[in-house]
Amino acid sequence: xxxxxxxxxxxxxxxxxxxxxxxxxxxxxxxxxxxxxxxxxxxxxxxxxxxxxxxxxxxxxxxxxxxxxxxxxxxxxxxxxxxxxxxxxxxxxxxxxxxxxxxxxxxxxxxxxxxxxxxxxxxxxxxxxxxxxxxxxxxxxxxxxxxxxxxxxxxxxxxxxxxxxxxxxxxxxxxxxxxxxxxxxxxxxxxxxxxxxxxxxxxxxxxxxxxxxxxxxxxxxxxxxxxxxxxxxxxxxxxxxxxxxxxxxxxxxxx
Amino acid sequence: xxxxxxxxxxxxxxxxxxxxxxxxxxxxxxxxxxxxxxxxxxxxxxxxxxxxxxxxxxxxxxxxxxxxxxxxxxxxxxxxxxxxxxxxxxxxxxxxxxxxxxxxxxxxxxxxxxxxxxxxxxxxxxxxxxxxxxxxxxxxxxxxxxxxxxxxxxxxxxxxxxxxxxxxxxxxxxxxxxxxxxxxxxxxxxxxxxxxxxxxxxxxxxxxxxxxxxxxxxxxxxxxxxxxxxxxxxxxxxxxxxxxxxxxxxxxxxxxxxxxxxxxxxxxxxxxxxxxxxxxxxxxxxxxxxxxxxxxxxxxxxxxxxxxxxxxxxxxxx
Numbered sequence: 001x002x003x004x005x006x007x008x009x010x011x012x013x014x015x016x017x018x019x020x021x022x023x024x025x026x027x028x029x030x031x032x033x034x035x036x037x038x039x040x041x042x043x044x045x046x047x048x049x050x051x052x053x054x055x056x057x058x059x060x061x062x063x064x065x066x067x068x069x070x071x072x073x074x075x076x077x078x079x080x081x082x083x084x085x086x087x088x089x090x091x092x093x094x095x096x097x098x099x100x101x102x103x104x105x106x107x108x109x110x111x112x113x114x115x116x117x118x119x120x121x122x123x124x125x126x127x128x129x130x131x132x133x134x135x136x137x138x139x140x141x142x143x144x145x146x147x148x149x150x151x152x153x154x155x156x157x158x159x160x161x162x163x164x165x166x167x168x169x170x171x172x173x174x175x176x177x178x179x180x181x182x183x184x185x186x187x188x189x190x191x192x193x194x195x196x197x198x199x200x201x202x203x204x205x206x207x208x209x210x211x212x213x214x215x216x217x218x219x220x221x222x223x224x225x226x227x228x229x230x231x232x233x234x235x236x237x238x239x240x241x242x243x244x245x246x247x248x249x250x251x252x253x254x255x
Numbered sequence: 256x257x258x259x260x261x262x263x264x265x266x267x268x269x270x271x272x273x274x275x276x277x278x279x280x281x282x283x284x285x286x287x288x289x290x291x292x293x294x295x296x297x298x299x300x301x302x303x304x305x306x307x308x309x310x311x312x313x314x315x316x317x318x319x320x321x322x323x324x325x326x327x328x329x330x331x332x333x334x335x336x337x338x339x340x341x342x343x344x345x346x347x348x349x350x351x352x353x354x355x356x357x358x359x360x361x362x363x364x365x366x367x368x369x370x371x372x373x374x375x376x377x378x379x380x381x382x383x384x385x386x387x388x389x390x391x392x393x394x395x396x397x398x399x400x401x402x403x404x405x406x407x408x409x410x411x412x413x414x415x416x417x418x419x420x421x422x423x424x425x426x427x428x429x430x431x432x433x434x435x436x437x438x439x440x441x442x443x444x445x446x447x448x449x450x451x452x453x454x455x456x457x458x459x460x461x462x463x464x465x466x467x468x469x470x471x472x473x474x475x476x477x478x479x480x481x482x483x484x485x486x487x488x489x490x491x492x493x494x495x496x497x498x499x500x501x502x503x504x505x506x507x508x509x510x511x512x513x514x515x516x517x518x519x520x521x522x523x524x525x526x527x528x529x530x531x532x533x534x535x536x537x538x539x540x541x542x543x544x545x546x547x548x549x550x551x552x553x554x555x556x557x558x559x560x561x562x563x564x565x566x567x568x569x570x571x572x573x
Contacts, residue, residue: 015349091313092408095312095313096361097333
């Protein structure tokens, strides 16, 4: 099982490392967010903490941008799986003596790994333009690990949709419904306290809110607005749910 | 002894009915002995790919049984997977990998050691004359090179049984003959069993020890290519023309030297003992009976004629 997962994981990673376009495409948008949007907000507010929070805006938004990147990374991951399904590349795996689950997990893990690398790069950029990290290195790592679990949950769902989608158009339509709303209907760009009541409800249903609240604390030392253990629980449950959904859909689609 | 050997592939009323009630494979009974090359010949849509998909554990049969290398495809899919190599009808390669990476990933999926993988890649790259191209990305390959790469990917793990689904589909004649040559070389070298599907009768004639003609998901007739063709008579005279055929048909069927007559819309094909001798007489029969011949030709019979005889349709009808 692990050998097969490692093979599929390393195949995708070696493609990723050599594919300049994929790097550009996946990093361009988040860095643009941080540099342009972040710089604009910073020009407006200086290094003052954002109203109702204890973080300057660049640090406030960085976890949200990391989560956004994980979401778009997951969309790409599902698209890779869909592409392999439509081209028939999956069949090479399916006739091989490897557990079916390893095909899905190899794909999901390579994707989550990419999200992790991107998260680190975004954090570095955020620090370069003035966000200051908390002093707790263990907290950074814990934050990254939880972000990985969060990414896995979304990759699982994207993979599940990919296995059922008849073509790329249908896939992107379905995924689009999930992707941007998860960002905007969360605490990624503005604090939850200032939201209208209906948006608050949506934000509290949205698992993105919990990972962002957690990593703001773990990476930048902000006070949590949601009980930390509750957030950890939500993130872990989300990771499991997404993986399970991905697996259930995958199992139905292959023998 | 040979009669007690396990068959490489055996199916017993193998059936696949899809959800939309299409019967793709309809009670197929196949026996493929070890070490032979067996061609399933039939038009597109005859059930060849569905059969291969079931035998390679990609699809679950809805009826009947099948064993590959002695293992049941439903009960023991993992053992089956260990024994087989497969190439698919469409080209199934990752365009962003180099040829070497594609082969290496494949070997790793089967848990081959590093040294073994390297040695197999060199050896097989030489076999299909791809050594020069192995470090280029697959997307720079021509169609023929991709097919060759897929062929050796199927051979990486030294399978006992190799499944080739339309191995030369979409290739020009030159590349097609090249693939045939590699397959000939493989056969002469070892005890590999090959099951291939094709809708090119030339391919079945060139490669197969045994041919099974398949149509509408059923095996119509089976035998060695030579045997099947011999039964067709020494020569086939094809006649096409205008007018009422029936009297003409009756007249030719009455001749002792006419071995069989097959009709299609385009032409009438008459198997005879000696085409050159009988041509004049057969043409004479037509003009007496109000059937006007427009075109006539003599050819050696082919598997296409065999197909026509048993199914009533041209192999290339589509």
